[in-house]
Amino acid sequence: MASSSTVRYRVNGHPHDLVSVRDRGLAYGDGLFETIRVVNGRATLLERHLGRLGRGMSVLRIEMPLTSLRSELEAAAVELGEGLLKQIVTRGEAGRGYAMPAIAEPTRILxxxxxxxxxxxxxxxxxxxxxxxxxxxxxxxxxxxxxxxRLEQVLARSEWQDSGHAEGLMCDMAGHPVEGTMSNLLLRLDGRWVTPDLRHCGVRGVMRDYLMDQLAAEGEPVLERSVTLDELLACDELVCCNSVFGVWPVVGLGDRKWAVGPGARRLQVFSEQVLS
Amino acid sequence: MASSSTVRYRVNGHPHDLVSVRDRGLAYGDGLFETIRVVNGRATLLERHLGRLGRGMSVLRIEMPLTSLRSELEAAAVELGEGLLKQIVTRGEAGRGYAMPAIAEPTRILxxxxxxxxxxxxxxxxxxxxxxxxxxxxxxxxxxxxxxxRLEQVLARSEWQDSGHAEGLMCDMAGHPVEGTMSNLLLRLDGRWVTPDLRHCGVRGVMRDYLMDQLAAEGEPVLERSVTLDELLACDELVCCNSVFGVWPVVGLGDRKWAVGPGARRLQVFSEQVLS
Known part of the structure; x- marks a missing residue:
């Protein structure tokens, strides 16, 4: 177990960093990914990452046993020690055309x-x-x-270059706040935790799910619903969360300033339980 | 000049078929593509394909000279004789994260x-x-x-497997017909040519542009506007067009049947002028 600054790659279990130009991941973005934080040789929130990957594979009808993927990720986590595992799963190689190939061998890229x-x-x-x-x-x-x-995220993230903003707020077509470019949002509103619902768009973050479960277990279920920009600006506390960095309190959005509050600190206790 | 059933690949001009797993085309679908019909050693509608590619590169802020790409495509067309050139351009390789890399070398995949x-x-x-x-x-x-x-097209194209349907109709979130999974639509409605506008979604097809220009040149400008499903079902003629197959008359959609009409034949004369 040793952390390293070198990036290592595996494609279908083999130690190289190349994929075929026929891969539908490249041709159509026909695949999924997970970015998993590794702490002390342990792939954190692994079951939740695999759960989301499995849901995505079900929707896209990509078939691959998750059990072997789990073993591969656990072994890679031990090898890595500290860092991140980025797992891509694509439908695999095929000829031209949108139709899903009758027989496809999914590509695993780690x-x-x-x-x-x-x-x-x-x-x-x-x-x-x-x-x-x-x-x-x-x-x-x-x-x-x-x-x-992920072109929407690429375009959104390109809107600022300064290091004064660590994340960007993304709204949907109705102008309602949904998420960050790489994180989810939790708001403290009228004494309750609220998070934008993701029925129409957005990524259902693994850390978001985890925090919601922790709060629910303590008798504080998080309300999932559409949130307006006015509500977001009026909330008492706002945080961004994801499974890589945990919980960041938001202290500024345009002219609006917030102080770091007790709610954010409480969520950080939860996130630290899995990320450290 | 000789056609061949063998597929050949070039990555940045080199004769191989592999790209790095770090390529943002794979990671985020961060790139564009064109599929160009080659007839008699000539890349058909090449300037229009390059024009659309250039517009896309401008929106995505991918910088690459189109002049060298044009030369490469023209040479490949001569080599191919008859067939298709599929050109992918991605932002190139980069590390993890949505932010566009400060220095990126776009990847050309042919x-x-x-x-x-x-x-x-x-x-x-x-x-x-x-x-x-x-x-x-x-x-x-x-x-x-x-x-x-292109996940929307992948999902739409997966809805049918039978060979009785050569193409699928895609509507937008409002239920308005927009395009086929791989083609654009032209309708004969109240004695005029109409095509769904593409302000909100859809691919602006090169053949669509070409046909619109040909009709406009003959004093029959095509009306670009939102089209309802009822209007589409009530139209006198309906065709699908793209730069690979040209113009296909539509003779059936659910219970609705059409005959192949003079409008479709006229558009086919235009498309044959460039595809043969």
């Missing part, structure tokens, strides 16, 4: 990456959100999944 | 493919359209572009 280098201040003092103009399209068939069609 | 094997009856006797339930999300930022985020 990257062993060094730990992320986010400033500790993001967690301790909070972050500012950039208000992205790029909006999320409503596509209920794909909502919640972490698929490889 | 496939030299044999001619498509569509039955001649599709052109002569017309086709049936499958009514796809998969709808196109509204995303004006990406509408019109032929980008690599």
């Amino acid at each position: 990257q062993l990456l060094p730990p992320p280098e986010y400033p500790a201040a993001h967690t301790l003092k909070g972050i500012r959100l950039f208000p992205c103009a790029t909006r999320l399209a409503h596509q209920p068939l794909l909502a919640g999944l972490k698929h490889l069609n | 496939q030299l493919l044999p001619p498509p094997e569509y039955p001649a009856a599709h052109t002569l006797k017309g086709i049936r359209l499958f009514p796809c339930a998969t709808r196109l999300a509204h995303q004006p930022l990406l509408a019109g572009l032929k980008h690599l985020n």
Whole structure:
């Protein structure tokens, strides 16, 4: 078990970093991915990552046993020690045309990456959100999944370059806040935890699910519903969460300022339970 | 100049068929593609294909000179003789994260493919359209572009397997017909040519543009506007068009039947002028 700054790759279990140009992951974004934080040789929130991957595979009708994938990820986590595992699963190689091939051998692409280098201040003092103009399209068939069609996130993330914003707020076509470019949102509103619902768009984050379960277990179920921008600006606390960095309190969005509150600290206790 | 059933590949001009797993085309569908029909060693509608590619590169901010791409495609067309050139352009390789890399070397992937094997009856006797339930999300930022985020088309095309339907009809979230899974639509309505507008979704087909220009040049500008399903079902003639197969008359959609009309034959004269 040793962390390393070298990136290592596996394609279908073999140690190389190349895929065929015939792979439908490249041709159509026809696949899914997960980015898993590895701590002390352990792939954190692994069952939840595999659960989301499985839901995505079911929707896209990509068939691959998750049991062997689980073993591969667990072994890679031990090898990596500390860092990130990025797992891509595509439908595999095929000829031209959108039709799913009758027989397809899915491609598994695994990257062993060094730990992320986010400033500790993001967690301790909070972050500012950039208000992205790029909006999320409503596509209920794909909502919640972490698929490889991510041009909206690419465009949204390109809207700012300064390091003063650690994340960007993305709204849907109706102008309702949905998520960050790489994280989910939790708000403290009228004494309750609220999170934007993801029926129409957005990625159903593994850390979001975990935090919701923890809060529910303590008798504070999180309300999943459509949230307006006015509500978001009026909330008492706002945080971003994902399974890589955990929980970042939001202390600024445009002119609006927040203090880091007790709610954010409480969520960080939950996230630290799995990420450390 | 010789056609061949063998597929040949070039990646950045080199004769191989592999790309890095770090390529953002694979990671996020961060790129574009064109499929160009080659006839008699000539890449048909090449300037229009390059024009659309250029528009897409501008929106996605992928920088690459089109002049060298044009030369490469022209040389490949001579080499191929008859068939298809599939050109993919991605943002290139980069590390993890949605942010566009400060310095990126776009990846050019070229496939030299044999001619498509569509039955001649599709052109002569017309086709049936499958009514796809998969709808196109509204995303004006990406509408019109032929980008690599194509899961909606993959899902729509998976809705039917029988050979009785050669193409599928895709509607937008409002239920309005927009396009086929791989083609555009032209309708004969109240004595005029109409085509669904593509402001919110859909791919702006090269053959669609060409046909619109030909009709406009003959004093019959095509009306681009939102079309309802009722209007489509009530139209006198309906065709699908793309730059690979040209123009297919539609003779069936659910219970609705059409005869192949003079409008379709006229459009086929135009398409044959460039595809033969």
